[in-house]
Amino acid sequence: MARTRHVIVGGGTAGMNAITTIRQYDRGASEIILVADERPYSRMVLPYYLKGSISESHVFTAPPTRLRTLGVEPFIGRRAVGVDTQTNTLMLDDDTELPYDNLLIATGSSAVRAPVAGADGSCVHSFWTLEQAQGVIRGITPGCSVVLVGAGFIAFTILNSILALEAQLTVVEIAPQILPRMIDATGADVVTRWLQDRGVTVRTGAQLNGIEDTDGRKRLRFQQGEDVMADQVIMATGIRTNLDWLQDAGITINRGIVVDAHMRSNVPNVYAAGDIAEGRDAVTGEPALHAIEPTAMEHGRIAGANMAGQSQMYRGSLLMNIVEVLGLEIASFGAWDDANAEVMSALRPERPAYRKLLWHDDRITGAMILGPARDVWATNDVGILKGLVQSGVSLRDWKSYLRGNLFDVKRAFIAAGTTGRLLPQTVLGRPSVSADSIAIQ
Numbered sequence: 001m002a003r004t005r006h007v008i009v010g011g012g013t014a015g016m017n018a019i020t021t022i023r024q025y026d027r028g029a030s031e032i033i034l035v036a037d038e039r040p041y042s043r044m045v046l047p048y049y050l051k052g053s054i055s056e057s058h059v060f061t062a063p064p065t066r067l068r069t070l071g072v073e074p075f076i077g078r079r080a081v082g083v084d085t086q087t088n089t090l091m092l093d094d095d096t097e098l099p100y101d102n103l104l105i106a107t108g109s110s111a112v113r114a115p116v117a118g119a120d121g122s123c124v125h126s127f128w129t130l131e132q133a134q135g136v137i138r139g140i141t142p143g144c145s146v147v148l149v150g151a152g153f154i155a156f157t158i159l160n161s162i163l164a165l166e167a168q169l170t171v172v173e174i175a176p177q178i179l180p181r182m183i184d185a186t187g188a189d190v191v192t193r194w195l196q197d198r199g200v201t202v203r204t205g206a207q208l209n210g211i212e213d214t215d216g217r218k219r220l221r222f223q224q225g226e227d228v229m230a231d232q233v234i235m236a237t238g239i240r241t242n243l244d245w246l247q248d249a250g251i252t253i254n255r256g257i258v259v260d261a262h263m264r265s266n267v268p269n270v271y272a273a274g275d276i277a278e279g280r281d282a283v284t285g286e287p288a289l290h291a292i293e294p295t296a297m298e299h300g301r302i303a304g305a306n307m308a309g310q311s312q313m314y315r316g317s318l319l320m321n322i323v324e325v326l327g328l329e330i331a332s333f334g335a336w337d338d339a340n341a342e343v344m345s346a347l348r349p350e351r352p353a354y355r356k357l358l359w360h361d362d363r364i365t366g367a368m369i370l371g372p373a374r375d376v377w378a379t380n381d382v383g384i385l386k387g388l389v390q391s392g393v394s395l396r397d398w399k400s401y402l403r404g405n406l407f408d409v410k411r412a413f414i415a416a417g418t419t420g421r422l423l424p425q426t427v428l429g430r431p432s433v434s435a436d437s438i439a440i441q
């Protein structure tokens with residue numbers, strides 16, 4: 001009997017987790033083909049590579065030897081350019097045609113630059129791929145001035161590294177506040193002051209109009225206000241899903257590839273996972289694109305299990321963003337900006353510390369927390385608030401206590417039995433195994 005042929009497009013977190021999960025179940029019984037235009041690596045560790053705290057070799061997640069132990073036939077450096085879902089064939093950029101039984105689309109996202117004149121000029125970078133990270137590393141020298149255009153989550157993941165390279169940093173953001181899709185205005189004020197006190201220039205409500213070359217430097221012009229001069233410009237102005245190659249494939253696409261709880265698209269043998277997949281949000285139950293690592297990992301594992309013949313349903317992904325900047329922990333979870341939720345918040349400007357809980361009845365459906373990382377409670381409470389949102393545990397007996405004691409969430413977490421609710425929750429409904437132990441037999 002012919003072996004089942006799985007074709008995986010994309011060697012990022014989602015694709016690699018799907019591969020190891022298939023092998024966890026079938027130990028080599030199927031064929032796996034990986035098509036990826038880059039060598040498999042983790043984008044999430046690129047900030048550490050930029051800072052110099054890890055070497056380039058530690059960025060890669062699956063060198064050729066690992067792919068061999070997983071029994072994967074690699075097509076690395078090749079792009080998928082089309083798919084025929086009638087004949088079950090994937091087309092590559094060198095005219096190779098790959099027949100499949102199951103196809104996983106895990107092509108992630110790409111960085112998008114602000115559409116202004118000069119955005120594609122020299123010394124203007126994106127920071128999404130390894131190649132782009134290498135460009136930034138080449139560009140930054142001690143004492144040079146760097147402008148980060150965009151003050152969202154990705155910009156904040158590289159902020160520490162840019163400062164560690166001894167650059168002068170200016171952050172400009174078009175929205176009225178920094179981190180507009182991660183924290184509210186009160187939290188943003190706290191973070192802005194924290195950055196300014198540590199020598200970072202922050203400018204909000206700043207619409208970039210263009211980037212010009214002046215005397216070997218970059219001049220950034222804005223709709224209003226003074227120009228800003230820079231040696232290097234990093235655009236962290238958003239991402240878009242890599243869907244363009246799927247036109248006319250008959251796969252239902254909304255903001256991403258629409259998938260069911262099995263990570264299956266409308267075409268039964270075509271799955272999608274990671275940044276590209278529009279799956280279920282665990283808190284709201286609504287379809288959502290969550291361009292974050294935990295979602296890519298969980299999507300990949302669910303898709304891999306189902307491709308391997310299991311029937312695994314996904315409970316949905318938890319939106320979460322956690323970042324530490326210059327010693328300040330910043331995190332938000334779930335529906336942190338839900339206008340229909342009941343809100344409790346508390347601010348201690350002197351620490352500084354801020355937190356906000358969003359409730360529906362006796363459950364916390366969203367949370368936000370800021371606090372100095374050196375305060376153990378701040379770091380602990382990041383995990384506690386995540387657990388409370390993720391578990392959806394009833395806090396009936398603790399709600400009124402928390403109203404007056406928002407900085408004491410630990411007692412409510414323990415008393416409500418949150419750990420007991422979370423412990424049995426594994427993505428695949430069985431104990432995890434170390435990825436390194438998975439190989440073909």
Ligand SMILES: Cc1cc2nc3c(=O)[nH]c(=O)nc-3n(C[C@H](O)[C@H](O)[C@H](O)COP(=O)(O)OP(=O)(O)OC[C@H]3O[C@@H](n4cnc5c(N)ncnc54)[C@H](O)[C@@H]3O)c2cc1C
Nearest residue numbers: 010011012013014037079080107108274275291292293296
């Ligand atoms: C600097 C940075 C820091 C980050 N930090 C965090 C963090 O702290 N926490 C967090 O949760 N998330 C973080 N993220 C986001 C996280 O990295 C992504 O959500 C995650 O990589 C998504 O995984 P994925 O497998 O869906 O896509 P990707 O990792 O983007 O992988 C997609 C793969 O598909 C390949 N590909 C694309 N198109 C094609 C094609 N047509 N043919 C063949 N191959 C193709 C790409 O080359 C790539 O190998 C960060 C991202 C960046 C850039």
